[in-house]
Amino acid sequence: MTRLSRAALPGVPAASRTGIVHLGLGAFHRAHQAVYTEDAGPGEWGICGVTQRSATVVDQLRPQDGLFTVLERGRDSVRCRVVGSLREVLFAGAEPGLLSARLADEHVRVISLTVTEKGYRRAASGRLDLADPLVRQDLAGGTAPVTAVGRLVRGLQARCASSGAPVTVLCCDNLTGNGAALRDLVADFCAALPTAEGDPLATWIAGHVRFPGTMVDRIVPATTDADRAEVAARLGVSDEAVVVAEPFRQWVIEDDFAADRPAWETAGALLVTDVAPYEAMKLRLLNGTHSLLAYLGALAGHATIADAVADPEIARAAEGLQHRDAVPSLAVPSGVDAGAYCAEVLGRFANPALRHRTTQVAMDGSQKLPHRLLGTIRDRLAAGETPYWAARGVAAWMVYVAAGRDRFGRPLPLDDPLAGRLRAAAGDARNAAGVVRGLLAVPEVFGTDLPEHHALCALLEEHTEELLALVSGKRCENDVSHSPGG
Numbered sequence: 001m002t003r004l005s006r007a008a009l010p011g012v013p014a015a016s017r018t019g020i021v022h023l024g025l026g027a028f029h030r031a032h033q034a035v036y037t038e039d040a041g042p043g044e045w046g047i048c049g050v051t052q053r054s055a056t057v058v059d060q061l062r063p064q065d066g067l068f069t070v071l072e073r074g075r076d077s078v079r080c081r082v083v084g085s086l087r088e089v090l091f092a093g094a095e096p097g098l099l100s101a102r103l104a105d106e107h108v109r110v111i112s113l114t115v116t117e118k119g120y121r122r123a124a125s126g127r128l129d130l131a132d133p134l135v136r137q138d139l140a141g142g143t144a145p146v147t148a149v150g151r152l153v154r155g156l157q158a159r160c161a162s163s164g165a166p167v168t169v170l171c172c173d174n175l176t177g178n179g180a181a182l183r184d185l186v187a188d189f190c191a192a193l194p195t196a197e198g199d200p201l202a203t204w205i206a207g208h209v210r211f212p213g214t215m216v217d218r219i220v221p222a223t224t225d226a227d228r229a230e231v232a233a234r235l236g237v238s239d240e241a242v243v244v245a246e247p248f249r250q251w252v253i254e255d256d257f258a259a260d261r262p263a264w265e266t267a268g269a270l271l272v273t274d275v276a277p278y279e280a281m282k283l284r285l286l287n288g289t290h291s292l293l294a295y296l297g298a299l300a301g302h303a304t305i306a307d308a309v310a311d312p313e314i315a316r317a318a319e320g321l322q323h324r325d326a327v328p329s330l331a332v333p334s335g336v337d338a339g340a341y342c343a344e345v346l347g348r349f350a351n352p353a354l355r356h357r358t359t360q361v362a363m364d365g366s367q368k369l370p371h372r373l374l375g376t377i378r379d380r381l382a383a384g385e386t387p388y389w390a391a392r393g394v395a396a397w398m399v400y401v402a403a404g405r406d407r408f409g410r411p412l413p414l415d416d417p418l419a420g421r422l423r424a425a426a427g428d429a430r431n432a433a434g435v436v437r438g439l440l441a442v443p444e445v446f447g448t449d450l451p452e453h454h455a456l457c458a459l460l461e462e463h464t465e466e467l468l469a470l471v472s473g474k475r476c477e478n479d480v481s482h483s484p485g486g
């Protein structure tokens with residue numbers, strides 16, 4: 001079958017030059033920012049997509065002239081859309097000089113990122129992990145940088161030394177205060193350079209680079225062979241770079257740019273002065289619930305998020321988390337109906353066509369929990385309330401880590417940058433109190449405050465004991481949601 005390319009599919013809009021460099025050319029960027037950029041009229045805003053760790057996505061996209069299909073799976077509808085806003089793709093590991101040149105190019109006015117939570121290499125403090133060997137390697141210089149922050153800062157350094165043109169760095173990962181968090185990591189990197197090198201660079205960055213916050217939302221599960229086969233059947237060309245997405249999409253951006261930008265608002269993005277209420281709402285009501293569904297669902301033997309949310313007991317836990325714990329912890333953005341938002345989120349999760357695997361959402365829990373569940377827990381504890389359902393989500397993660405199997409005895413993958421430490425900290429999976437105490441003592445996840453909270457520890461132990469019993473076969477019924485006070 002003919003491969004997707006501009007020759008095979010003439011008529012896909014093309015940008016006249018590159019205006020955006022994107023670090024982390026995964027599925028999400030292609031289904032979200034690349035679509036918004038095309039809808040805003042690509043013009044001079046072509047994207048240079050950069051892969052960080054392997055050439056696989058570049059090898060998929062280069063023979064296709066950067067074209068790829070978004071396979072939009074609604075509950076009752078399927079739609080294929082070929083997107084042309086990727087103008088260039090490169091693997092940073094193979095072409096560091098080209099990446100540096102692009103980051104320095106004055107026509108590039110936006111540098112965006114989706115490198116996953118762990119890609120920022122943060123220490124327990126949330127600041128740059130200066131003990132990370134790859135961060136140290138990037139700070140030492142002499143070789144091409146390999147970390148996301150290292151590549152970004154070395155690129156800004158090249159820009160400062162050449163065009164000096166202002167640029168906006170747009171973090172599009174699910175991190176709390178993502179713009180400010182990335183600005184701090186960049187500052188940490190500069191501060192750790194030799195003074196004569198780092199100080200002038202930090203001064204230039206402070207005057208020429210902005211780091212607006214964003215809230216990004218579209219459910220984009222990993223692509224399967226079946227998805228690629230469906231696109232081939234529908235389009236009559238083969239596409240190695242298909243991405244799957246739900247119909248819904250949302251992008252809220254802090255309107256704080258160093259230079260011009262695509263007219264993303266014409267494509268439906270919301271430009272606001274304060275993104276924080278939108279971000280907190282999304283992280284706590286959507287992502288928090290997603291993680292709870294992933295862990296409770298996986299333990300109960302559900303393969304997909306849609307299966308988990310169709311389980312009445314787990315759905316009850318999801319609603320409990322949203323309405324009892326998360327909503328009261330939030331300052332919901334004006335004009336947003338929190339109840340309707342929660343219901344819409346659960347409706348999106350229930351879409352059976354997406355087949356978003358519980359084990360995919362369960363990945364990297366050590367990096368995700370602080371943003372998704374622990375903020376809710378801290379705020380509810382501070383208000384003197386018991387975060388019963390949020391604690392249930394955390395306990396489900398603890399059991400996922402400690403037991404490593406579902407209630408049918410099938411193994412569950414622990415895909416997490418701290419996997420070894422987490423397993424060791426969890427200890428003997430038959431001892432709920434030990435599991436809770438051991439995992440609470442991992443400061444990168446829980447800080448130093450939460451292990452001191454005795455009521456929370458007791459609540460986690462109660463949930464953990466019950467869920468451990470479930471996966472060890474001591475309970476037969478499929479009740480993984482429980483209820484406060486019985």
Ligand SMILES: NC(=O)c1ccc[n+]([C@@H]2O[C@H](COP(=O)([O-])OP(=O)(O)OC[C@H]3O[C@@H](n4cnc5c(N)ncnc54)[C@H](O)[C@@H]3O)[C@@H](O)[C@H]2O)c1
Pocket residue numbers: 023024025026027028029051052053054114115116117118119120147148172173174175216217218219220221
């Ligand atoms: N998929 C979604 O539904 C969705 C929705 C909203 C936001 N996001 C954000 O986008 C991120 C990426 O999601 P995706 O669906 O594109 O995932 P993906 O697996 O398709 O791509 C992940 C990208 O991150 C890079 N990456 C992974 N680990 C890294 C590391 N240690 N250092 C540097 N780069 C690293 C990979 O090279 C790849 O480019 C998520 O972690 C999340 O923060 C995703």
Ligand SMILES: O=P(O)(O)OC[C@@H](O)[C@@H](O)[C@H](O)[C@H](O)CO
Pocket residue numbers: 116117174216217218219220286287290291360361363
């Ligand atoms: O992409 P991750 O692995 O950070 O998180 C998994 C999902 O919770 C997440 O991607 C949601 O689908 C997304 O945030 C919806 O906008």
